[in-house]
Structures are given as structure tokens and as C-alpha cells.
Amino acid sequence: MQNRLTIKDIARLSGVGKSTVSRVLNNEGSVSPQTRERVEAVIRSHGFTPSKSARAMRGQSDKVVAIIVSRLDSPSENQALRTMLPLLYQHGFDPIVMESQFETRLVQEHLHVLQQRNVDGVILFGFTGLSAAMLAPWQEKMVVMARDYPGISSVCYDDDGAVKLLMQRLRQLGHAHISYLGVQETDATTGMRRYQAYLDTCRELKIPPVAALGELSYQSGFQLAASVVEPHTSALVCASDTIALGAMKYLQQQQPLAPIQVCAIGNTPLLNFLFPETFSVELGYGAAGQQAAQQLLGQLSGELGVRQIIIPSRLA
Amino acid sequence: MQNRLTIKDIARLSGVGKSTVSRVLNNEGSVSPQTRERVEAVIRSHGFTPSKSARAMRGQSDKVVAIIVSRLDSPSENQALRTMLPLLYQHGFDPIVMESQFETRLVQEHLHVLQQRNVDGVILFGFTGLSAAMLAPWQEKMVVMARDYPGISSVCYDDDGAVKLLMQRLRQLGHAHISYLGVQETDATTGMRRYQAYLDTCRELKIPPVAALGELSYQSGFQLAASVVEPHTSALVCASDTIALGAMKYLQQQQPLAPIQVCAIGNTPLLNFLFPETFSVELGYGAAGQQAAQQLLGQLSGELGVRQIIIPSRLA
DNA sequence: CTGTTAGCGCATTCAA
DNA sequence: TTGAATGCGCTAACAG
Numbered sequence: 001m002q003n004r005l006t007i008k009d010i011a012r013l014s015g016v017g018k019s020t021v022s023r024v025l026n027n028e029g030s031v032s033p034q035t036r037e038r039v040e041a042v043i044r045s046h047g048f049t050p051s052k053s054a055r056a057m058r059g060q061s062d063k064v065v066a067i068i069v070s071r072l073d074s075p076s077e078n079q080a081l082r083t084m085l086p087l088l089y090q091h092g093f094d095p096i097v098m099e100s101q102f103e104t105r106l107v108q109e110h111l112h113v114l115q116q117r118n119v120d121g122v123i124l125f126g127f128t129g130l131s132a133a134m135l136a137p138w139q140e141k142m143v144v145m146a147r148d149y150p151g152i153s154s155v156c157y158d159d160d161g162a163v164k165l166l167m168q169r170l171r172q173l174g175h176a177h178i179s180y181l182g183v184q185e186t187d188a189t190t191g192m193r194r195y196q197a198y199l200d201t202c203r204e205l206k207i208p209p210v211a212a213l214g215e216l217s218y219q220s221g222f223q224l225a226a227s228v229v230e231p232h233t234s235a236l237v238c239a240s241d242t243i244a245l246g247a248m249k250y251l252q253q254q255q256p257l258a259p260i261q262v263c264a265i266g267n268t269p270l271l272n273f274l275f276p277e278t279f280s281v282e283l284g285y286g287a288a289g290q291q292a293a294q295q296l297l298g299q300l301s302g303e304l305g306v307r308q309i310i311i312p313s314r315l316a
Numbered sequence: 317m318q319n320r321l322t323i324k325d326i327a328r329l330s331g332v333g334k335s336t337v338s339r340v341l342n343n344e345g346s347v348s349p350q351t352r353e354r355v356e357a358v359i360r361s362h363g364f365t366p367s368k369s370a371r372a373m374r375g376q377s378d379k380v381v382a383i384i385v386s387r388l389d390s391p392s393e394n395q396a397l398r399t400m401l402p403l404l405y406q407h408g409f410d411p412i413v414m415e416s417q418f419e420t421r422l423v424q425e426h427l428h429v430l431q432q433r434n435v436d437g438v439i440l441f442g443f444t445g446l447s448a449a450m451l452a453p454w455q456e457k458m459v460v461m462a463r464d465y466p467g468i469s470s471v472c473y474d475d476d477g478a479v480k481l482l483m484q485r486l487r488q489l490g491h492a493h494i495s496y497l498g499v500q501e502t503d504a505t506t507g508m509r510r511y512q513a514y515l516d517t518c519r520e521l522k523i524p525p526v527a528a529l530g531e532l533s534y535q536s537g538f539q540l541a542a543s544v545v546e547p548h549t550s551a552l553v554c555a556s557d558t559i560a561l562g563a564m565k566y567l568q569q570q571q572p573l574a575p576i577q578v579c580a581i582g583n584t585p586l587l588n589f590l591f592p593e594t595f596s597v598e599l600g601y602g603a604a605g606q607q608a609a610q611q612l613l614g615q616l617s618g619e620l621g622v623r624q625i626i627i628p629s630r631l632a
Numbered sequence: 633c634t635g636t637t638a639g640c641g642c643a644t645t646c647a648a
Numbered sequence: 649t650t651g652a653a654t655g656c657g658c659t660a661a662c663a664g
Contacts, residue, residue, distance in 0.1 A: 004434065006657055017635040022659055030633055049432035053372035054657035057640050062369050064410065072398050078389045082415065085388075089414075089429075094380065096410050099398065116365035118320065218589050249590055270586070273534050274565055322641055333651040338643055346649060370641035373656050 005048050014042040025050055052094075064094045065121040065296065066114050070102045075268060077125050080145065080289030084123065087293040093120065104129050111138070121296050126154075128188045140306065143296045145288060146189060148308050153299065155292045155309045157283040159189050162265045162313035163197035165281045166237050169315065171205055175235040175261060178202070179228035180211035181221055181247055182239040190216060194239045194265065214243075221246025229258060241266035241280060248275045267316045284311040321364050330358040341366055368410075380410045381437040381612065382430050386418050391584060393441050396461065396605030400439065403609040409436065420445050427454070437612045442470075444504045456622065459612045461604060462505055464624050469615065471608045471625045473599040475505050478581045478629035479513035481597045482553050485631065487521055491551040491577060494518070495544035496527035497537055497563055498555040506532060510555045510581065530559075537562025545574060557582035557596060564591045583632045600627040 007021040014021070016035060023031050024039045031039075042048075056062040065088055069077045081097070088095040096119075100107045107130060114122060115137070122138060124130075126147030135142060135149055148154040170178050180198040183191040195213060202209040212227045214220035221243035228236065229251070238244035244264035248271075251258055264271065267282045288311045298304030323337040330337070332351060339347050340355045347355075358364075372378045381404055385393045397413070404411040412435075416423045423446060430438060431453070438454060440446075442463030451458060451465055464470040486494050496514040499507040511529060518525040528543045530536035537559035544552065545567070554560035560580035564587075567574055580587065583598045604627045614620030 004657095007659095008657075011635095018657090019636080019659075020634060023634090026659085032633060035634085047432070051373065051657050052433060053369040053378050054640090055659080056369035057367065057373055057642090057656095058658045058660085060640080072388075073391065073394045075389065078394070082388050085413065085415070094410060094412050097401065097413055098405075099401070116363070117368060218586070222589075245586070245590070270534070270561070273538075274561070274590075320641095323643095324641075327651095334641090335643075335645095335652080336650060339650090342643080348649060351649080367641050370656095371643080373640095373658085374642050374644085376656080 004051070005046055007050065010039065010042055010046070010048055013046070014039045061120050062094075062118055063092050064096060064117070064119045065123065065300075066096050066098060066110070066119050067123045067125075068098045068100050068107060068110055069125045070100050070127050072097070072099055076266065076283070076285045077145075079285040080125075080292070083286045083289035084293040087290065087297070091297050093297075100125070100127070102127050102129075104131070104134075108134055111135075121300050123292050123296055128186060128191075140299055141296075143292045143299075145292055151306060153295050153306045153308065155288050155295065155311065157189070157288065158310050158313045159193040159265075159283075160197040160200075162281045162283060163194050163237065164201050165313055165315055166263045166265070167198070167201040167205065167207075169279070170235045170237070170261065170263065173235075173261065176207065177210070177230070177232045178207055178235045178237060179230070179233050180209065180237045180239075181224055181228055181243050182211060182213045183216050183220075183243075184213045187216070190239055198237060216240055216242060218242055218246035218249070222250050225250035229260065233258075233260060235261040235263070238262065238264035240264060241268045241271045244271055244278060244280075245274070248278065265313075272316075280316050281313050282316040283313050287311050320367070321362055323366065326355065326358055326362070326364055329362070330355045377436050378434055379408050380412060380433070380435045381439065381616075382412050382414060382426070382435050383439045383441075384414045384416050384423060384426055385441045386416050386443055388413070388415055392582065392599070392601045393461075395601035396441075396608070399602045399605035400609040403606065403613070407613050409613075416441070416443070418443050418445075420447070420450075424450055427451075437616050439608050439612055444502060444507075456615055457612075459608045459615075461608055467622060469611050469622045469624065471604050471611065471627065473505070473604065474626055474629045475509040475581075475599075476513040476516075478597045478599060479510050479553065480517050481629055481631055482579045482581070483514070483517040483521065483523075485595070486551045486553070486577065486579065489551075489577065492523065493526070493546070493548045494523055494551045494553060495546070495549050496525065496553050496555075497540055497544055497559050498527060498529045499532050499536075499559075500529045503532075506555055514553060532556055532558060534558055534562035534565070538566050541566035545576065549574075549576060551577040551579070554578065554580035556580060557584045557587045560587055560594060560596075561590070564594065581629075588632075596632050597629050598632040599629050603627050 007018050010021045011018045021039055024036050085095055098110050121141040123143050125145045132149045135152055143153045145155050182195045185192040199209055210228050212224040214224045225247040241264045244262055262278045264280045267280055291309050323334050327334045327337045337355055340352050401411055414426050437457040439459050441461045448465045451468055459469045461471050498511045501508040515525055526544050528540040530540045541563040557580040560578055578594045580596045583596055607625050
């Protein structure tokens with residue numbers, strides 16, 4: 001901490017020049033095996049690590065990436081985040097986490113600060129309302145999750161596929177009247193896309209659509225459940241497990257119990273625990289986090305180009 | 317990003333020397349009001365921000381603090397984390413988040429890396445099994461959450477108070493047979509302390525103790541509930557809301573429904589939503605996060621000494 | 633293959 | 649109150 005060694009010390013201790021030490025540190029080719037070995041020994045024995053800030057200053061890069069989540073306590077973003085962190089560390093980047101709280105203004109503020117800070121890259125968890133314009137300056141140094149913008153890399157979930165997976169499974173189980181509990185179309189993915197996928201699949205499978213759109217909360221699921229349960233409704237697709245939780249509460253307190261098969265997108269273990277008779281599809285948050293981190297790392301090292309990635313959904 | 321201005325540029329642009337700009341940046345006294353004003357104007361108009369890494373290198377401090385949570389998806393730690401982050405940013409520190417996954421080995425590895433990295437401070441979410449020895453080197457630069465160690469600052473929850481609050485409330489409501497569903501005593505706080513507080517309060521209130529200890533999961537709550545519900549049991553205290561969720565599931569599926577008042581420590585909104593008839597005490601995660609961040613900042617700036625802080629519990 | 637030299641952007645002497 | 653000079657730890661360009 002206080003008496004940290006520098007490459008100068010290592011150089012002296014191993015009887016070589018500073019630059020040779022630097023070369024060893026950066027795995028550059030032009031060092032004879034013997035000297036390399038000798039220097040590495042000294043480095044190891046003293047537990048030397050080069051000063052990050054000095055390297056950063058020299059290299060025009062702070063080796064810092066920011067991750068802007070909407071809310072830290074969102075289980076999905078949380079899970080994606082957990083997989084990114086280790087990957088970023090492994091590559092020598094310090095990941096710093098910020099919250100946008102679904103507010104465009106906060107994203108803007110954060111991006112502004114980050115630009116000043118000269119961070120190398122940003123992983124942004126997108127939400128409805130972000131404008132392409134404010135992201136444009138980041139082009140090659142940004143990966144957006146759950147939304148796509150022209151010219152910027154993204155990692156998206158397969159909302160359509162998820163809904164279809166659920167519907168097909170229900171169909172297999174013999175259900176012919178499948179209702180839908182979703183989110184308002186002002187939300188582009190969880191709202192619009194999933195709803196559209198529901199409508200499309202209904203058409204395909206010749207199922208009369210019965211749906212209600214509200215918010216992404218148990219309360220909303222609870223309140224709207226009544227409006228989509230019709231006499232012959234036998235199954236219910238929920239846009240999220242949160243909504244499903246609310247719907248289940250409603251169904252459970254109905255007397256007599258309506259024998260309705262509920263399923264949802266998302267994989268909160270809790271839903272499965274409280275109501276084992278439900279099932280769900282997993283959007284692949286972990287995989288998404290990994291993809292996002294790898295994509296950003298690739299772009300920052302100049303190996304990868306801008307790309308739109310879609311994570312396949314699968315039955316949990 | 318690429319053509320970043322430096323204090324040199326600002327100096328030239330405002331017709332002063334580099335060191336004057338530096339003084340203005342650091343709010344040092346010896347600068348005439350006029351020059352200060354002039355320099356500040358230039359800085360603002362160009363949106364200049366000093367390079368963090370250069371400052372870090374010069375100042376022997378990277379301005380980085382690490383936060384080692386056990387699991388990012390723990391709602392309690394999550395909430396504490398959310399309040400710390402902004403505070404740390406405000407003071408110019410980059411917070412980097414790591415997970416220990418309740419593994420001593422991982423904590424050790426992280427601390428090792430962090431020491432090499434020369435981070436300024438660490439906030440560590442403690443758990444049973446950490447040895448005082450491995451934390452000792454950090455002394456003044458660490459704050460531990462939920463556990464205390466001699467010579468190291470800590471922010472702890474009031475486990476005793478929480479249990480007492482619940483028991484007293486139950487007593488007020490007229491309950492005389494109050495059971496307890498907890499966690500094994502191998503866990504020092506959630507396990508042992510809360511259980512002890514239960515026993516102590518039972519003695520105080522002349523209540524015959526009936527308890528079972530398991531794990532911190534809904535499954536455990538569900539399985540153990542049966543063993544603490546006796547014929548005249550009228551209330552149940554749960555060591556966590558997770559356990560309570562499991563217990564409620566058990567109680568709910570009992571026929572006839574046992575009219576048992578359940579309460580818990582923790583404030584998952586979900587418990588309250590699904591089972592409004594329960595109540596709980598809030599350990600103050602947000603407040604804890606704030607205290608921890610402030611304490612660490614204080615210590616790092618040399619203003620505060622090592623201190624043990626306890627966050628008061630309160631009925632939610 | 634290796635050592636020497638020259639900065640990166642800033643804070644901190646030391647003179648003026 | 650100010651500016652010029654020095655060096656933090658490192659990498660890159662240049663010599664040898």
C-alpha cells in the first residue's frame with residue numbers, strides 16, 4: 001500500500017532495465033526466455049502488480065467500464081450483472097455500476113459524467129424512452145441490453161420466442177382458450193412485443209385472444225386477472241412472473257378455484273415454490289450478461305464489430 | 317474522448333500557469349478572486365474535467381473503493397448497496413462491486429487483488445466464517461457490515477431489537493403462545509442472535525418457547541412450520557421474510573386454516589402483498605448502507621476513527 | 633534482444 | 649498571488 005514497488009524496483013532487483021520489465025509485464029515478444037524468467041521470478045516473489053493509474057494515464061485508457069442498470073434490485077438485471085462482473089475483472093477492467101431508475105435524465109447525467117471520466121465503455125440496460133441520439137456518441141464503446149439502436153451493439157431477449165414457447169406448450173397440454181396478462185404497449189419489449197407475439201400466436205393456433213395490459217407489478221396482475229378469466233378460459237400467459245404472482249393470488253382466492261394453468265416469462269424461484277403448478281420460460285439473463293460483456297470487450301480490443309445479439313429463450 | 321483537454325490547455329486558454337489551474341481545481345485558497353473566476357469560466361465553457369488517473373497517480377490514491385457483497389441478488393445487501401453507490405460517487409470514488417458468495421476463500425482472493433490494486437478502502441458484507449486475521453491488514457480502510465471485529469469499523473443490524481419489537485407487538489395483540497422459526501446457530505446473527513433474543517424475550521414475557529432452526533430459505537420455512545405449530549400456538553415469529561413466505565405457504569394449505577399471526581424480520585414487499593395479514597420489522601438496510609459509506613469516507617479522509625455502528629430496527 | 637530517453641496529466645515544491 | 653520546474657509509474661520510440 002504505502003511502500004509499493006515500481007517497475008523501477010523490479011528492474012533494479014532483477015538487474016535489467018525498466019522497459020524490459022514493462023515488456024515482460026505486457027507479454028511482448030522481444031524478450032529472451034532467460035531474462036523473462038528471471039524478471040518474472042522477481043515479480044512473483046515480491047507480489048508486484050503494476051500501478052493501474054500509471055498504466056491508464058500512459059495508455060489513454062482508464063480501463064474502466066460502466067454498467068448502467070435501471071434498478072439494482074431487478075432480478076433479471078441483477079442476474080445479468082452477476083455474470084458480467086467477473087468477465088470484466090478478468091480482462092483488467094474495473095466495472096462501475098450505476099442506476100438509471102428508468103429515468104432518461106439520469107442516463108444522460110451518467111453518460112455525461114462517464115464521458116468526462118473517460119471510461120472505456122458502457123453497458124446500458126435499455127428501457128423505453130431512451131433516444132438514439134443520446135447514445136450515438138458512444139457507438140463502438142457501448143452495448144445496450146434489451147433494446148436495439150442502429151449502429152450500436154445490443155443484446156436482446158427473444159420476447160417473441162418466449163411467448164410462443166409458452167403458448168405451444170399450453171397447446172400441447174390441450175388448452176384452447178388462452179388469455180394473456182401483459183404490460184401496456186408504451187413499453188416496447190415487455191409490453192408491445194410480448195403482446196404482439198401473443199396475438200400472432202393466437203392467430204396461428206386459431207385461439208380467440210383475450211388480453212389485458214397493465215403494469216409490471218403484482219398489484220397489476222392481481223387487479224387485471226378478473227378481466228381475462230372468462231367462463232371457458234383454461235390457461236393464462238403472463239408477461240412476467242411478477243404479474244403471474246399477482247394473478248395467482250387472485251385465482252387462489254376465487255371460490256371455487258378456477259382450474260387455470262398459469263405460466264409466465266421469467267424464472268423467479270419464488271413463483272415455482274409458491275405455485276408449483278405454474279411453469280415458465282427463462283429469457284437467459286445470465287447468458288445475456290456474458291454475451292454483453294464479451295461483446296464489449298471484443299469491441300474495445302478492436303476485434304469485434306458492432307453486432308446485434310439475440311439470446312434464445314427456453315422452457316425452465 | 318480522444319482530444320481531451322488538459323490543465324495545460326486550460327492554462328493557455330485562460331492565460332495563466334498550469335499550477336494556478338490546479339489550484340482552482342482543488343479549491344486552494346491562494347488564488348485571487350478574479351483569476352479564479354476567469355479560470356473557472358474557461359473550465360465550464362469547455363466542460364473540462366481533470367484526468368482521474370493522472371490525479372490518482374500523483375496523489376498515491378486511486379480513488380477506488382471496493383464493495384464485497386455476499387450475493388448481489390440478496391435483497392438486503394442490494395438495498396444497502398444502492399444507497400452507498402451515490403455517496404461514493406459524490407466523493408469522487410469509483411465503487412467496484414464484487415461477490416463473495418459466502419465463501420471465505422473468495423473474500424481472501426478479492427482482498428488480495430484489491431490490495432495489489434491499491435484500492436483506498438473496502439466495504440465488506442460479513443458472514444459467519446470470516447476470520448479476524450484476514451481483515452486485520454485493512455484496519456482503517458475497511459467497514460464491515462452485519463458483523464463486528466475488533467479494531468475494524470462495522471455497521472450492524474439490531475437483531476435483538478428486531479425480535480423484541482415483533483414479540484412485544486404480538487404481546488400487545490394478546491398472543492401468549494408465540495413460536496419461532498429461525499436459522500441454525502452456525503450463523504452468528506440471523507441464526508444465533510435472533511434465536512437468543514427470542515429465548516430471552518420469552519423468558520421476560522413468560523412465554524413457553526417453541527422453536528425450530530433450519531436454513532434461510534422458503535423451503536426450510538415450509539418444512540419446519542409444522543414442528544412449531546402446536547395446538548394453542550397463536551403466533552409465529554420468523555427470522556426472515558423468506559422463511560415467513562415458506563411458513564405461510566404451509567399454514568395456508570392447512571385445512572382448517574390455523575388462525576396464526578405470522579410476522580418476520582425483513583421487508584420484502586412481496587410478503588406484504590401476498591399475505592397482508594402478516595407484519596414485519598425493517599432492519600434498516602438503506603440506513604446501514606448510508607452509514608457504512610459515510611463512515612468509510614470519513615476514515616479515508618482522516619476525519620473519523622474506527623467505530624461500531626448499530627442501526628435501529630423499526631416496525632414496517 | 634535490451635537499455636536509455638521522453639513524456640502522459642497532474643500536484644507540489646520553489647522562486648519570483 | 650503566481651509561474652516554472654520536478655517527478656509520480658508507466659509505455660513507447662529510439663539507440664545500441
